[in-house]
Amino acid sequence: MNGIHDMGGMHGFGRVEREENEPIFHARWEGRVLGISRACSAQGIFNIDESRHAIERMAPVDYLSASYYERWLDRNVRLLVEKGVITREELERRMAQLADGKDPATPHSDPKLLDRMLRVTRERTPYRQPGPAPRFALGDRVLTRHDAPIGHTRLPRYARGKPGVIVRVHGTFIFPDTHAHGQGEQSHALYSVRFDAALLWGESAEPRAPVHIDLWERYLLPNAPARSTR
Amino acid sequence: MDAVPNREIADMKGAAALPRKNGELVFDEAWQGRIFGMTVAMSHDACFAWRDFQSHLIDEIGHAERGGESTSYYERWLHAFEQLLADKGLLDAGALDERTREFESGRRDDVF
């Protein structure tokens, strides 16, 4: 989607600010949000592509004014509501109860869930899946599609309709554009594609600053005359 | 003992925040890591609640700053830890002075 999240190349954001001795979390609730996110994904309540798209669907003004973990919180609530796990009314009611000092929930332990959550952090994510043979090879010239899809995609706007070169064939991976929309784990070939800065940004591009993006085959068209068999 | 770091310890804020560089804990000298480890190990073993140590640390930092002392973070940590041990009756200050003299004179030479 043409969302506000797609900000590669945008102007106007200013200097990168860094915090000395930055803590891992700036407030306790941030860590809780991270833990909740991991618990949800470990149980398959939502997948990573859905979770990214949920953040992308925030209204631009909200996205820009939220902190990183505020966006995660928005995402968790949005998806848990959409998936029918909670309702917004329930959430409001529980907030009111807690503000009154009442907490109806009883703590319990769930070692199986904990084990699954910990495994997620140790094992490779299972996004590499068998799929159709790659169409493109190292060195091939490609052209990215000039689509403006309504849903989730991982082709940044700045790289639409641009010529590039395949610098690596990564294998086949789950395709986010379908996975984010409940269409299952369809895998396609993934490539590292190199783009010349001048072709991306025009005359004001820095010299010798090529951008490499990992792009699925579905984003790419051939950009060279037909070759004879290799 | 649980090897997973306790966030209550790792994420202390303000003047009590663990010194970091680039996101990494910084121990300028080995003894700083040792004193950190000792304090945390004892807290993990429930010799005292972390909150108790933390309030001693905050007090010590405040005291040092008001006195204009140029002591380092972990020096203040060490003072706070000694004070906590004394308050809890876990260690006698005299015994510590004596043991320190033994190391200084070479009568003891254990390295940790």
Next chain:
Amino acid sequence: MSGTHEHGHHHREPESVLSLRVRALESLLVEKKLVSSEAVDRVVAAYEQDIGPHNGAKVVARAWIDPAYRARLLADGTAAIEELGFGGVDLQVVENTPGVHNLVVCTLCSCYPHALIGLPPVWYKSFEYRSRAVREPRVVLREFGVDLPETTEIRIWDSSAELRYLVLPERPAGTERLAEAELAKLVTRDAMIGVAVVKPPAAAAR
């Protein structure tokens, strides 16, 4: 704290007062069974490893020392880090050379090689970094204190898929005699993202 010092007859490096005190403390606490030295070791290791990018630093140091490992790392990052006991990431390692400097970003969100360098700092996830790193990398690097000649190619890697990128920084000059563990201590998280270079030991110590 005791103010008296008795200087021993041993000719060794004068140990700081603080270091002595802490050794004495550990000695007493161990004696009283309030602590075990092994527990102290484990705590320090766990906190250093969990909070810091020490996993990535170990990988970099191994690559600096062992050319065959370096080649395996660049060819198949995922398998090579598993050799060192690190998993949990589909990894591409990109090497800095005198003519090439690599920089990693995720313009669309904040993808980052957590398994090797921990949680990303706020600046990596910021709009400023996400928007500008692809567009004006040389200016951004200068803001981070890295001034590269115009002849250096800056390769930007926008982490748009589930692969993660780690920069293999150049080994600083004058480190030929350092052991692998000492080399690892020089490697910073920022160097593995590409917004810093690894400084030689004399410069790194302050």
